[in-house]
Amino acid sequence: MICKRFLIFGFLLLSSVAFFAQSERIEYLPTFDKNRIHYGFYLGVNELDFKLNLRESNIPNADIIVESATGFNVGLIADLRLHKNLNLRFEPGLMSNSKKIIFNHLKQSSVPQDSIREIGSTYLRVPLVLKFSTDRYKNMRPYVLGGLSYNYNFSSNEKNQDDNSSGEFRMKTSNFMYEVGVGVDFYLYFFKFSPSIRGVFALNNEIKYDDDPNSKWTAPVNYMGTRGVFLNLSFE
Incomplete structure (x- = not known):
């Protein structure tokens, strides 16, 4: 449901700004795209959860679900023009989010807290992204993008000696993700405004297993x- 609201809001935002950009007769920032390098920053919101694959184990009727939540993104942009329609972007920043993991097979436990783990995550993201843009039309320019990122999880608890038997859910500190997305550059009087919608997906297994190989x-x-x-708003 939250994801659908993200997509609807993003579509309405892109449509409204596109209407404004096309209605303007003056072409703003006409030489902006001729710069070899330019900089900026971005703000945004995210809706994240975990993709879970379960395996056969000695835990009968294992049932685990994840409740997604909304968080925020903030970061900087360094953009290198490789070609008139291709840019390489370095977008270091922070991504914060809090999720809830529910272990339904433990709900009958004598300790109710055993069935729920709150996972707060703050990542330092270091992405390299390729941005493929169309030719400019008036004051707008659609694009698609894709890239890879290294993500350092400050809240991982990977080195914590306590595990779930002591109430601590642990994750790996170093992770890799890929992202794909679409957006539009809008050329305004003083700066370029670029909303984008992106999907982000982990490449590696992020869970840090408990010391007990039969952990429930x-x-x-x-x-x-x-x-x-992600719904990111960039200012360049």
């Missing part, structure tokens, strides 16, 4: 990786 929390999990949607 982590033994059923074969793979757990971040996935979600």
Whole structure:
């Protein structure tokens, strides 16, 4: 539901600004795209959860679900023009989010807290992104993008000696993700405004398994990786 609201809001935002850009007769920032390098920053919101794959284990009727939540993104932009329609972008920033993992097979536990883990994550993201743009039309320019990122999870607890038996859910500190998205550059009087919608997907397994190989929390999990949607607003 949240993801659908993201997409609807993003579509309405792109449509409204596109209407404004096309209605303007004056072409703003006519030489902007001739710069070899330019800089900027972005703000945004995200809706993230985990993709879970379970495996056969000695935990009967293992059932785990994830409740997604909304977080925020903020970062800087360094853009290198490789070609008139191709740019390489370096977009380091922070991504913060909090999710809830529910272990339904533990709901009958004598300790109710055993069935729920709150996962707060703050990532330092270091993405390299290729941006493929169309030719400019008046004050707008649609584009698609794709790239890879290294993500350092400050909240991973990977080196914590306690695990789920002590109430601590652990994840890996270093992770890799890929992202794909679409957006539009809008050329305004003083700057370029670029809203984009992106999908983000983990490449590696992010879970840190409990010390007990038969842990009722982590033994059923074969793979757990971040996935979600970004709505970014860039100012360059």
